[in-house]
Amino acid sequence: MIDFLQATGWGDARRESLAGDASTRRYTRLHRDGQTAILMQDPDGDVGLFTRLARHLTGQNLSAPRILAQDTANGLLLIEDLGDGLLARLAQTPQSEQDLYLLATDALIALHDTPPPPDLPQATPDRMASMVDLAFEHYTHAPEALAQAVAAFVPQLQTHAQPTDVMVLRDYHAENILYLPDRQGAARAGLLDFQDAMQGHRAYDLVSLIEDARRDVAPATARACVAHYLAATDLPEDAFHAALAVLGAQRNLRILGVFARLASSRGKPQYIDLIPRVWGHLQTDLAHPVLASVKPIIDAALPAPDAAHLERLKAACPTP
Numbered sequence: 001m002i003d004f005l006q007a008t009g010w011g012d013a014r015r016e017s018l019a020g021d022a023s024t025r026r027y028t029r030l031h032r033d034g035q036t037a038i039l040m041q042d043p044d045g046d047v048g049l050f051t052r053l054a055r056h057l058t059g060q061n062l063s064a065p066r067i068l069a070q071d072t073a074n075g076l077l078l079i080e081d082l083g084d085g086l087l088a089r090l091a092q093t094p095q096s097e098q099d100l101y102l103l104a105t106d107a108l109i110a111l112h113d114t115p116p117p118p119d120l121p122q123a124t125p126d127r128m129a130s131m132v133d134l135a136f137e138h139y140t141h142a143p144e145a146l147a148q149a150v151a152a153f154v155p156q157l158q159t160h161a162q163p164t165d166v167m168v169l170r171d172y173h174a175e176n177i178l179y180l181p182d183r184q185g186a187a188r189a190g191l192l193d194f195q196d197a198m199q200g201h202r203a204y205d206l207v208s209l210i211e212d213a214r215r216d217v218a219p220a221t222a223r224a225c226v227a228h229y230l231a232a233t234d235l236p237e238d239a240f241h242a243a244l245a246v247l248g249a250q251r252n253l254r255i256l257g258v259f260a261r262l263a264s265s266r267g268k269p270q271y272i273d274l275i276p277r278v279w280g281h282l283q284t285d286l287a288h289p290v291l292a293s294v295k296p297i298i299d300a301a302l303p304a305p306d307a308a309h310l311e312r313l314k315a316a317c318p319t320p
Helices: 002-008 047-059 094-112 125-130 133-139 143-160 203-210 219-233 237-266 269-286 295-301 307-315
Strands: 014-018 026-032 035-041 067-071 076-079 166-168 177-179 189-191 198-200
Touching: 002 067, 002 076, 047 067, 047 076, 094 166, 094 177, 094 189, 094 203, 094 219, 125 143, 125 237, 133 143, 133 237, 143 237, 143 295, 203 219, 203 237, 219 237, 237 269, 237 307, 269 295, 269 307
Parallel strands: none
Antiparallel strands: 014 026, 026 035, 035 076, 067 076, 166 198, 177 189
């Protein structure tokens, strides 16, 4: 890492560690002569893919970080510093929340107006259904119910989550989006997390935005975002709401398992505290009529996150 920074001219920069995310990536802000840049360390990831996707997004006049230097072999990137204006920090009033979330929706509208980059993994119904496995392995242990849930999800995804014709960023929420007031239009939304992108259905990132695992989004804001997206794209309203429900349920089931696994395998019990909100989103999604065949399986297999179950999940966290 030292050699990389020296080669890029940032070897003597002052370093400021930044808060990370649920992954093993680490971020450091570098200060040098009144300028800043971000060092991203991702030894377990694919920084070459991050670079390719970032350049695709900037090529569509969206605000991903510019790539300043890279060392693919060692998982190192030097990227543009887009600042600290996270939507999660700025959305402090009902009006500011709605304004910022509509901006984030504008970025999705712009993203979906262009073809996805080539060679993205396809969010096929089989693949998406199988990704709920973590809920049945880590949130609870119910392998027989997993097979039933996957079998029930596949036809709903085939019916309601097609076509898969846009780039979906997959972790599109207020702690991964920055407000850039000096830019114009959809470029005012800074995009930070997209290395797990797939080619999928256009409802996926929108439901990720409005069913946030980390913060409560006002129902009025969520409705405004959906209405704004529909007005801009002229999609059938009922079909789009069905897609939101099916993909929301799939996503929230996966998040339940991801958060439980982060506690048990990575010693991060703080994610357990977010589970009740995720559970609430899941129940809202399962109430949609198109999920009538899925809901009984989930209800029977997954315990509600009461205090006792949350404590059991935290107890699985390894002690230092």
